[in-house]
Amino acid sequence: MSTIVLAYSGGLDTSVLLKRLLLEGHDVIALTADLGESDGATGAAAVDAIAAISAKARALGAREAVALDVRQRFYDEYVMPAFAANVRYEGCYPLSAALSRPLIAALLVETARTFGADTVAHGCTGKGNDQVRIEFGVRSLDSQLRVRAPLRERPLSRPDAIAFAAEHHIPIAQSAAKPYSIDANLWGRSIEAGVLENPWTAPPEDAFGWTASPQDRPATAQEIVVDFHAGIPSVAGVSGPALLAQLNILGGAHGIGRIDLIEDRVIGLKSRELYEAPAATILLAAREALERLVLTRDELRFKAGVDRKYAELVYDGFWYSPLRSAFDAFNAVSNSRLSGEVRLRLLQGCATVVGVRSPFALYDEGLATYGAGDSFDHRAADGFIHLTGLPLDRLAHVAAVAVS
Ligand code: ARG
Numbered sequence: 346m347s348t349i350v351l352a353y354s355g356g357l358d359t360s361v362l363l364k365r366l367l368l369e370g371h372d373v374i375a376l377t378a379d380l381g382e383s384d385g386a387t388g389a390a391a392v393d394a395i396a397a398i399s400a401k402a403r404a405l406g407a408r409e410a411v412a413l414d415v416r417q418r419f420y421d422e423y424v425m426p427a428f429a430a431n432v433r434y435e436g437c438y439p440l441s442a443a444l445s446r447p448l449i450a451a452l453l454v455e456t457a458r459t460f461g462a463d464t465v466a467h468g469c470t471g472k473g474n475d476q477v478r479i480e481f482g483v484r485s486l487d488s489q490l491r492v493r494a495p496l497r498e499r500p501l502s503r504p505d506a507i508a509f510a511a512e513h514h515i516p517i518a519q520s521a522a523k524p525y526s527i528d529a530n531l532w533g534r535s536i537e538a539g540v541l542e543n544p545w546t547a548p549p550e551d552a553f554g555w556t557a558s559p560q561d562r563p564a565t566a567q568e569i570v571v572d573f574h575a576g577i578p579s580v581a582g583v584s585g586p587a588l589l590a591q592l593n594i595l596g597g598a599h600g601i602g603r604i605d606l607i608e609d610r611v612i613g614l615k616s617r618e619l620y621e622a623p624a625a626t627i628l629l630a631a632r633e634a635l636e637r638l639v640l641t642r643d644e645l646r647f648k649a650g651v652d653r654k655y656a657e658l659v660y661d662g663f664w665y666s667p668l669r670s671a672f673d674a675f676n677a678v679s680n681s682r683l684s685g686e687v688r689l690r691l692l693q694g695c696a697t698v699v700g701v702r703s704p705f706a707l708y709d710e711g712l713a714t715y716g717a718g719d720s721f722d723h724r725a726a727d728g729f730i731h732l733t734g735l736p737l738d739r740l741a742h743v744a745a746v747a748v749s
Pocket of ligand 1: 536
């Protein structure tokens with residue numbers, strides 16, 4: 346018999362797991378984290394939601410049920426460092442689910458220490474990315490802890506889960522019949538499975554929960570200004586998790602942040618996933634515009650490669666890696682000059698940057714202008730072109746000699 350900390354969502358699968366572990370004779374501590382899944386609900390409502398999940402875990406027989414509001418920690422320690430790297434896996438996915446798993450791993454390890462547990466467990470299946478991320482996370486933080494994935498040991502079909510729940514008096518929410526697998530936190534919502542498994546099938550409107558359908562979006566644009574201070578965004582004085590909640594609602598009303606992606610999973614499969622990430626889409630557009638204004642050409646070129654590798658590391662489960670920490674240190678240098686304002690227009694699914702300014706702008710209107718007041722020395726271009734092109738003259742000469 347072990348003491349096991351189970352990452353418990355309150356859904357059908359993890360409720361069945363909880364019961365199964367109890368039937369095996371273990372002591373179970375149910376751990377539930379609020380990462381802003383009910384993003385947009387007031388803080389109090391969200392806390393109520395996780396309190397209700399913990400009550401369910403206790404009713405099912407868990408020895409302890411731990412409910413943690415980790416929205417601020419998620420924002421500060423996971424979302425913001427990744428934001429500085431403009432995270433978009435395969436150019437598209439802002440890594441909402443992927444960023445939450447290393448935090449869940451940390452919470453599992455911390456809770457195991459609090460309760461003297463020797464094992465942690467999660468409800469991920471053997472096909473997905475999340476098993477990899479949670480287990481790499483736990484092993485990075487405590488290599489002595491045992492990790493169990495009961496759904497991998499013994500896969501559970503939906504009908505079997507429902508039958509098991511009925512037999513063991515586990516309350517089944519209506520959502521047990523839901524047609525998709527959904528994961529959400531304040532950085533975005535992921536939707537997969539069901540009819541989406543056929544990549545030719547257009548996303549049905551019922552898959553979207555945060556973003557308005559085209560016919561329900563306002564016909565007039567709304568303008569917002571994102572303020573950056575050393576890389577940290579705010580809008581009209583609102584920052585942190587509250588800003589993400591607010592932008593998810595506002596951007597969602599304009600249908601911003603829908604992503605339909607065939608992506609490459611860690612375990613080698615391709616899968617099709619939809620995402621809704623209004624806040625992430627708006628903030629990433631704003632950040633990229635400001636970076637283009639204040640970073641040097643060489644920083645931008647080099648950073649694009651670093652950003653891409655950063656997203657791959659996070660997607661692949663290597664959050665706790667020295668390379669990621671090194672990238673954070675690299676990003677801290679550019680972040681120190683990333684202050685300024687970005688003006689965006691939200692309309693019909695698009696967040697369009699329409700203006701940008703910063704005290705650190707490297708853009709110089711006097712040099713760039715084609716109008717009067719031009720301070721650029723046009724004659725200097727002559728020498729630049731002459732010297733920079735020298736190797737081309739030689740190459741052309743060599744090529745001409747070779748053919749003659
Ligand atoms: N494909 C995304 C990732 O690997 C999301 C995974 C969770 N998605 C879900 N719908 N349950 O990060």
